[in-house]
Amino acid sequence: MTAAELVVDGLGMQFEGLTALADVTVRVPPGEIHGLIGPNGAGKTTFFNCLTGFYRPTSGAIYLTGQRIDGLPPHVITGLGVARTFQNIRLFANMTVLENVLVGEHQHIAVGGTDILSTRRPVYPTAIERLLILRGFPRAAMNGVIEIAGAIVRPPRVRAAEAAAVARARDLLAAVGLRGRENDLARNLPYGDQRRLEIARALATRPSLLLLDEPTAGMNPQEAGAMVSLIRRIRDEFATTVILIEHQMRVVMGVCENITVLDYGRKIAEGPPAAIQRNPTVIEAYLGTRAIQGGGHAAP
Numbered sequence: 001m002t003a004a005e006l007v008v009d010g011l012g013m014q015f016e017g018l019t020a021l022a023d024v025t026v027r028v029p030p031g032e033i034h035g036l037i038g039p040n041g042a043g044k045t046t047f048f049n050c051l052t053g054f055y056r057p058t059s060g061a062i063y064l065t066g067q068r069i070d071g072l073p074p075h076v077i078t079g080l081g082v083a084r085t086f087q088n089i090r091l092f093a094n095m096t097v098l099e100n101v102l103v104g105e106h107q108h109i110a111v112g113g114t115d116i117l118s119t120r121r122p123v124y125p126t127a128i129e130r131l132l133i134l135r136g137f138p139r140a141a142m143n144g145v146i147e148i149a150g151a152i153v154r155p156p157r158v159r160a161a162e163a164a165a166v167a168r169a170r171d172l173l174a175a176v177g178l179r180g181r182e183n184d185l186a187r188n189l190p191y192g193d194q195r196r197l198e199i200a201r202a203l204a205t206r207p208s209l210l211l212l213d214e215p216t217a218g219m220n221p222q223e224a225g226a227m228v229s230l231i232r233r234i235r236d237e238f239a240t241t242v243i244l245i246e247h248q249m250r251v252v253m254g255v256c257e258n259i260t261v262l263d264y265g266r267k268i269a270e271g272p273p274a275a276i277q278r279n280p281t282v283i284e285a286y287l288g289t290r291a292i293q294g295g296g297h298a299a300p
């Protein structure tokens with residue numbers, strides 16, 4: 001995958017009487033690390049939810065490297081290269097660290113038309129299916145039987161694909177600093193490592209656009225600094241465009257090349273960090289004076 005260009009044109013999202021986004025236009029060039037900031041309720045998460053297909057915008061258009069994606073189902077948008085993490089970490093708590101990443105890998109483990117981890121079926125009959133059809137086995141019961149047979153027999157090409165997925169998952173875990181934790185249960189990881197795991201799982205879908213929702217929330221300054229380095233490394237090594245929602249101004253100003261500021265669902269400013277920090281409208285709506293002086297967590 002190469003890094004995606006994102007163009008959001010006049011995006012609007014209404015929830016009955018409430019306008020969560022109004023006429024938001026943003027362009028993020030390929031490979032940019034872009035910040036999305038604004039007070040609580042400004043529409044940042046709604047913006048992400050529109051990009052991932054979780055919400056269908058009520059107006060406007062979203063283009064990923066020229067392809068219109070607004071209104072497409074979330075799994076299709078994931079397949080086109082958009083991945084995200086969540087403000088409240090959403091891991092499979094009782095699965096191992098490695099298994100969590102394999103969940104992200106699974107859409108790429110299609111083997112000869114059969115996806116070994118999902119129930120998606122090949123469009124043509126496999127050898128086992130042909131045999132069962134010849135023996136008069138009802139077609140309606142075929143899926144269950146094929147899955148059980150596939151799980152027991154696992155032909156060599158399936159085993160090879162599984163091994164490749166595990167190897168790649170291990171590489172991703174090493175890339176985010178979780179080497180050696182593969183067999184731990186996700187719920188037993190320290191908080192900062194859970195955030196890293198969520199990023200590894202997102203990377204497993206091979207994104208060209210990575211959306212990070214408050215990646216340093218709850219971290220101390222040292223952990224937040226390490227996360228900033230990780231975000232830069234991910235952009236460089238995995239060739240992704242990155243958009244992050246973040247309240248820690250030290251992080252936003254340190255890692256983002258450009259920033260979009262939302263307030264009450266509208267874009268009130270955009271530009272490089274230095275200009276955003278000086279922008280009177282942004283200071284009044286969001287930053288206040290504390291963040292400008294100290295560079296700390298902006299008052300919500």
Ligand SMILES: Nc1ncnc2c1ncn2[C@@H]1O[C@H](COP(=O)(O)OP(=O)(O)OP(=O)(O)O)[C@@H](O)[C@H]1O
Pocket residue numbers: 015018019020038039040041042043044045046047
């Ligand atoms: N599904 C929904 N139904 C109704 N209103 C919603 C829904 N999702 C979001 N909203 C409303 O849209 C507005 C924007 O919310 P959103 O969560 O996008 O803000 P935010 O900038 O991400 O805030 P925060 O920084 O607190 O996470 C809020 O007023 C919120 O209550």
